[in-house]
Amino acid sequence: MSVELIHTSLASGLDGGSGYTVAGRTGGMPAAMSDALSRLSGLPPAWNDATREEKILCAFRRVECAGQSLSVVSRITPSGMDYTGRANRLSHHRVIDARVMSESDPAALLEDDALWRQEWVGAARELSGGILPARLARDDAPLHTWEREFGDAGFAASVLDIIMKSGIGVWLVVPAMSKRLRLAAEMMSLLPQKQRWQFTFATRPVAPGSESSVKICFVDEREPELAAHSAASAWILRVGVGALAAQPVGELADRARHGRGHELANDKANAREAGGQIQWSPPAKLAAPHEPELCDTPQASAMQVGAVERAKNLGEVVIQVRRVAEPSSSSGVWKWFAMAFILIAALVWLAVKSGGTL
Amino acid sequence: MRVGVYDWFMPVHLSLATHPLFREPRELMERVHCPSCRVSFAPSEVLFVAEDARLVGDPVAGPAQQLRFLPTRFDVGGAALDPEGARCTRVACPRCRIEFPRAMIELPSAFISVVGAPGCGKSHLLAAMTWGLRRERARAGACMVDTEPKLNARLHRDENILFGAPDSNEIVRLAKTEISGDALLYRTVRVKGKEETLPLPLIFTLHTGAQALGELTNSELDMAAPTKHEASLVVLYDNAGEHFLPGADESTQPVTRHLSQSRAILFVFDPTQDPRFRAAVGMSENGGANIRQDLVLTETFTRVRHHRSRHAADDLDVPLILVLSKADAWSKAVNIDLSVDPYLPSGGLDFAALKKMDHALRPLLEGACPEFMTAVRAASSRVLIVPCSALGPCATADVGADVGADIGAGVTRGVGVRPSQIRPQWASVALLASLPLEVDAIQNASLWI
Numbered sequence: 001m002s003v004e005l006i007h008t009s010l011a012s013g014l015d016g017g018s019g020y021t022v023a024g025r026t027g028g029m030p031a032a033m034s035d036a037l038s039r040l041s042g043l044p045p046a047w048n049d050a051t052r053e054e055k056i057l058c059a060f061r062r063v064e065c066a067g068q069s070l071s072v073v074s075r076i077t078p079s080g081m082d083y084t085g086r087a088n089r090l091s092h093h094r095v096i097d098a099r100v101m102s103e104s105d106p107a108a109l110l111e112d113d114a115l116w117r118q119e120w121v122g123a124a125r126e127l128s129g130g131i132l133p134a135r136l137a138r139d140d141a142p143l144h145t146w147e148r149e150f151g152d153a154g155f156a157a158s159v160l161d162i163i164m165k166s167g168i169g170v171w172l173v174v175p176a177m178s179k180r181l182r183l184a185a186e187m188m189s190l191l192p193q194k195q196r197w198q199f200t201f202a203t204r205p206v207a208p209g210s211e212s213s214v215k216i217c218f219v220d221e222r223e224p225e226l227a228a229h230s231a232a233s234a235w236i237l238r239v240g241v242g243a244l245a246a247q248p249v250g251e252l253a254d255r256a257r258h259g260r261g262h263e264l265a266n267d268k269a270n271a272r273e274a275g276g277q278i279q280w281s282p283p284a285k286l287a288a289p290h291e292p293e294l295c296d297t298p299q300a301s302a303m304q305v306g307a308v309e310r311a312k313n314l315g316e317v318v319i320q321v322r323r324v325a326e327p328s329s330s331s332g333v334w335k336w337f338a339m340a341f342i343l344i345a346a347l348v349w350l351a352v353k354s355g356g357t358l
Numbered sequence: 359m360r361v362g363v364y365d366w367f368m369p370v371h372l373s374l375a376t377h378p379l380f381r382e383p384r385e386l387m388e389r390v391h392c393p394s395c396r397v398s399f400a401p402s403e404v405l406f407v408a409e410d411a412r413l414v415g416d417p418v419a420g421p422a423q424q425l426r427f428l429p430t431r432f433d434v435g436g437a438a439l440d441p442e443g444a445r446c447t448r449v450a451c452p453r454c455r456i457e458f459p460r461a462m463i464e465l466p467s468a469f470i471s472v473v474g475a476p477g478c479g480k481s482h483l484l485a486a487m488t489w490g491l492r493r494e495r496a497r498a499g500a501c502m503v504d505t506e507p508k509l510n511a512r513l514h515r516d517e518n519i520l521f522g523a524p525d526s527n528e529i530v531r532l533a534k535t536e537i538s539g540d541a542l543l544y545r546t547v548r549v550k551g552k553e554e555t556l557p558l559p560l561i562f563t564l565h566t567g568a569q570a571l572g573e574l575t576n577s578e579l580d581m582a583a584p585t586k587h588e589a590s591l592v593v594l595y596d597n598a599g600e601h602f603l604p605g606a607d608e609s610t611q612p613v614t615r616h617l618s619q620s621r622a623i624l625f626v627f628d629p630t631q632d633p634r635f636r637a638a639v640g641m642s643e644n645g646g647a648n649i650r651q652d653l654v655l656t657e658t659f660t661r662v663r664h665h666r667s668r669h670a671a672d673d674l675d676v677p678l679i680l681v682l683s684k685a686d687a688w689s690k691a692v693n694i695d696l697s698v699d700p701y702l703p704s705g706g707l708d709f710a711a712l713k714k715m716d717h718a719l720r721p722l723l724e725g726a727c728p729e730f731m732t733a734v735r736a737a738s739s740r741v742l743i744v745p746c747s748a749l750g751p752c753a754t755a756d757v758g759a760d761v762g763a764d765i766g767a768g769v770t771r772g773v774g775v776r777p778s779q780i781r782p783q784w785a786s787v788a789l790l791a792s793l794p795l796e797v798d799a800i801q802n803a804s805l806w807i
């Protein structure tokens with residue numbers, strides 16, 4: 001069942017208070033959870049001529065509540081005038097359970113406007129819950145928004161790499177009027193579905209280090225909060241500067257530029273031509289993960305996906321191998337294809353055999 | 359760059375007392391109260407904020423903040439040096455590690471809390487009262503300047519919206535004060551592994567003494583160039599009204615702890631949110647959106663007593679300045695005139711005028727809002743009633759055809775206001791009355807009932 005809470009300014013809230021208060025929540029929600037979600041409800045002030053759309057804060061955050069870690073997806077939006085006639089905002093939070101985590105990703109959920117309330121009508125009341133539909137971003141498309149904003153979609157891979165290695169959250173400064181949620185969704189699409197739940201993010205500034213802090217904030221360059229921090233701060237990232245000065249390289253950056261489908265087609269085309277030898281380097285050479293809670297870097301995970309999906313899709317294996325092979329031609333592809341098949345057959349045989357002896 | 363650096367060791371407080379940052383002739387305070395978490399500490403315990411760009415991340419203040427440290431090395435001038443050798447001048451509380459102006463170590467501070475139900479007009483009033491005291495130093499007999507402008511950034515935001523473009527006819531409005539998530543209002547720190555959200559106060563340097571003020575040039579008023587004139591600090595708190603509602607969670611968000619040290623509480627009472635007051639002054643019904651402001655007052659003083667009772671020495675009877683807001687909307691109906699600010703010709707507050715106003719308003723409130731006045735009497739024995747209008751009588755907004763039918767109605771309905779029409783009335787009075795001035799209203803007992 002979907003667990004949600006709506007926090008906005010009302011003359012009389014569900015718990016009696018007025019002003020910013022709980023307007024609606026799933027029946028039976030413990031008080032501690034209601035309080036924790038209420039504390040996530042603030043909307044930071046934006047720059048002077050920000051549009052309504054630009055002020056919206058979309059976030060996926062993780063908060064501690066009564067010794068438990070909650071995964072919370074929130075959309076906080078300006079919402080007309082409140083009962084005193086002042087600009088109101090409405091915060092809609094959803095606590096994500098294991099089922100949703102297994103079939104959706106946070107950015108895709110946030111991109112579906114139909115799942116999020118824009119305004120509250122009527123008195124405060126309990127909500128009955130319901131089933132949250134599955135929403136998942138496709139993982140085979142080139143990252144057009146990254147390309148448009150930064151000139152090279154490969155930067156999505158560089159940023160992903162930085163936030164995996166960085167212990168604290170980072171702010172990525174993006175050009176004025178960028179589609180910040182789209183940037184988040186595209187970056188996430190580089191990851192396998194499960195891993196997308198390891199990257200907390202927000203589309204407006206959230207102070208690093210607080211209970212509601214996230215791994216990455218996509219911060220419009222006009223945000224007033226940027227002025228409060230030294231431009232030299234290492235956790236404030238700008239494309240073309242410092243950690244993001246170098247041109248992105250690597251398999252993930254290529255995928256960001258061309259998408260998965262493009263490579264697949266390319267590989268098939270190349271495979272038919274005759275060519276040189278493949279220099280295959282083992283995945284052990286890839287960067288080790290730095291963040292304890294993360295099990296793999298994107299490169300490594302791409303390899304793992306390959307491994308996992310081998311049985312289902314042998315073409316996939318070929319592609320994975322092909323990606324680390326640089327520079328390469330594809331004459332040996334079918335050899336690798338065959339070798340992988342033999343390897344899997346051997347593994348399956350081993351498994352069956354050991355099962356049989358029990 | 360570590361050239362010309364003397365690494366000598368001496369007790370921190372000694373160095374503080376002598377190095378030029380702390381203006382040699384000045385005595386340090388014996389104890390300093392942190393304006394955010396309210397803990398008290400000796401000047402020798404003050405932490406410095408590292409300046410070197412590599413020293414980012416503090417275990418308490420947060421990963422994006424510069425490291426806080428207890429200095430052991432100083433340069434020739436006596437300034438603290440951070441572990442990388444950079445000169446440091448900014449200071450922070452040893453407990454919550456939130457930065458505060460270093461002037462707090464050398465000047466006495468008066469804490470003043472602005473309290474009131476959501477929407478009663480606190481933010482507008484605060485912007486108008488500080489704006490007034492910044493400019494009217496001759497008339498008011500005192501003036502306030504930002505102790506450290508960077509730390510008052512969110513007030514500047516509001517002041518700029520209302521007063522920044524005095525000729526503008528574009529409709530503006532202040533946003534509703536957020537309960538969390540506004541980095542200029544609150545700061546989350548991790549003290550002993552537990553998160554606390556603390557308020558960031560507004561801090562001003564108050565200069566008093568009429569003749570001294572006459573001589574001051576603007577550059578001398580700047581804290582960077584300290585003056586020898588009488589000065590003290592004023593620490594103001596503006597919370598979202600929601601934090602004062604009964605039941606607001608005090609343990610994880612101790613944002614109202616400042617009540618415990620307040621010299622005075624400015625309780626903003628919005629008569630236009632009281633149905634019987636509205637009826638008494640002939641205003642129309644406002645659709646039943648009425649808050650029990652008496653409960654907010656009672657809750658406020660319950661917290662004051664709760665915090666103060668832990669320290670037996672504290673006086674439980676805190677002066678209460680009852681600010682009746684939005685007077686533009688109701689003053690005509692009750693026949694009070696706020697067109698002249700209550701200042702003496704020689705400068706300073708005209709206490710006789712204040713007292714007269716207080717006496718005129720008391721019976722009105724007793725008649726229209728008896729339960730509120732009961733709560734007022736229970737809260738404090740020292741009460742002064744001050745009316746005010748942060749926006750003034752002309753600040754009606756575009757509300758279509760009915761502009762002028764009900765003065766101020768458009769504004770109280772929040773349609774917005776044109777900066778060119780804002781003329782605050784009595785906005786700085788309540789704050790002036792609570793400040794530690796030469797003629798101190800709070801000490802001036804005859805003023806209170």
Ligand SMILES: Nc1nc2c(ncn2[C@@H]2O[C@H](COP(=O)(O)OP(=O)(O)O)[C@@H](O)[C@H]2O)c(=O)[nH]1
Binds near residue numbers: 476683747766
């Ligand atoms: N008529 C009138 N309306 C005011 C005045 N001050 C504030 N208001 C209105 O009262 C509402 C609440 O003001 P605000 O300062 O945000 O209240 P706060 O929640 O106590 O900070 C706003 O819609 C303002 O337009 C005033 O002096 N006169």
Ligand SMILES: [Mg+2]
Binds near residue numbers: 482534
């Ligand atoms: Mg306010």
Ligand SMILES: [Zn+2]
Binds near residue numbers: 393394395396453456
């Ligand atoms: Zn402190």
